[in-house]
Amino acid sequence: MxxxxxxxxxxxxxxxxxxxxxxxxxxxxxxxxxxxxxxxxxxxxxxxxxxxxxxxxxxxxxxxxxxxxxxxxxxxxxxxxxxxxxxxxxxxxxxxDLAAFYDAVGGDPTLGKVLARLHGLSPGRAATVFEALVLSIIGQQIAATVARLIRADLLQVYGTPVRRDGATYYGFPGAETLLAAGTDGLRKLRLSQRKAEYILGICEGVGTGTLDLEGMASLTREEVVGRLVRVRGIGPWTAEWVLGRALGRLDAFPAGDLALQRTLSRLYGDGRSLSERETADMGRRWEGYQGLVVTYLFAALRLRLLDEIQA
DNA sequence: AGCCAGGCTCTCG
DNA sequence: CGAGAGCATGGC
Incomplete structure (x- = not known):
């Protein structure tokens, strides 16, 4: 080698x-x-x-x-x-262009502290829309820790292994592989019957060409969300999440996201939990960069920076 | 033990 | 339209 x-x-x-x-x-x-x-x-x-x-x-x-x-x-x-x-x-x-983002939203004092602590953080992307979609569906509703366990099994069972220096790394399985796994194979990963069906449906669409996921890169935000939401298993949260994670759209904003609602409530609200609509309204403060704000807020959440920022 | 997690579909008023 | 039930599983 x-x-x-x-x-x-x-x-x-x-x-x-x-x-x-x-x-x-x-x-x-x-x-x-x-x-x-x-x-x-x-x-x-x-x-x-x-x-x-x-x-x-x-x-x-x-x-x-x-x-x-x-x-x-x-x-x-x-x-x-x-x-x-x-x-x-x-x-x-x-x-x-992160500098442009900082210029645009850095005037917000609360957010400014987050940006300063995470200077240079770039909104990394999934390799493909397909991959982001499958991972998002796995993550729907369940706790993040559970999603991690299921992802790990998915990779170990169906991923493409590459061994190097005693370690094994896995590539994401293709649609054909998951299709071959079938409902039973996916259910063994501890996915619900419905999630297994959603994922298989997407694999089928990709396989037959009726669902052109990777071609969505050239579409507008509204077109992408419109087409994705029509697919069974994909709702507004998943569509926005994929828009940001895979297509790199900086204005993707999953207003239905529980963790996002809680975080925004903590930073800007009165502690009362925010509704999806209120969250979406708040996103307009950062028009054009809402998705990047989400990237920074979630990173701050993971790194437990919010306590010090709030104080 | 029971409730909730980085939702979605289906059903019913 | 809006509201509510059900889904799988691991943590707290």
Whole structure:
């Protein structure tokens, strides 16, 4: 096995550490899709039927960011390094203009403190819409800890394993694989009957071509949400979540999200829990950047920064 | 033990 | 329209 490398220069400011931590939080667990250990971000992706391990580490700083990307695996070719670099740019959203975001919303004193603590955090993305969708459906309603356990089983049972230095990394299973797993296979992962049906329905649509998920990148926000919500199992929360997580839309805003409602209530409300409508109204304060605000609030929540910010 | 989790569909008024 | 039941499972 050999490896090839490529350099990648993100737009400044860019915090490799914060961005990778957030990625790992979204898809992590006992077995993770995006892993971040010892300063190395790793992810298994397929190219022409070859499962390759793509990794990145930082060789710069937040203000002078520079990443070294590596691609490793069977039958890897020099040309794969550029391909891997393109994926890291997508996954870690390395060319997002964070400075413009800070200018636009930094005037808000409460939010300003969050931005300062998370300077350079970029809104990382899922590799595909399909992946974001399946993971979102798994995460619907259930506690985050339970979702992590189910994700781990999904990867271990149906993912594409790549072994390196005694560790195993998993690529996300394709629609055909999950389709073959069937209802029984998915239920064994502790998914409800309905969630299994939702996921299989999506796999079927992807397989037959009636559901073009990856083509949604070129559509407007309204078009994407409109089409997604028509799919069984996808409601407003999932559609907005996928819009932000996979398509990188900075204005995606899952107003129905319980954790988001609680967080906004804590920071801006009177402690009373916010309704979905009130949450959506509040999102308009940050028109155009609501999704990025959500990224920052959830990161602050995970890192337990809200207590000190509130005080 | 019972209630709730980073929702959605279906049913019923 | 809006409201309510049911879903699976692990934590508290």
């Amino acid at each position: 050999t490896a090839y490398h490529a350099e990648l220069i993100p737009r400044s400011p860019f915090s490799f550490d914060l961005t990778c931590q957030a990625m790992a939080a979204h898809t992590g667990g006992p077995v993770a899709l995006d892993t971040y250990e010892g300063g190395v971000f790793r992810r298994v992706l397929s190219r022409d039927g070859r499962a390759l391990l793509v990794s990145a580490r930082s060789e710069g700083s937040v203000d002078r960011p520079r990443l070294m990307v590596e691609v490793w695996g069977d039958a890897v070719e020099p040309d794969d390094a550029k391909w891997a670099s393109g994926w890291i740019r997508h996954l870690l959203a390395t060319d997002e």
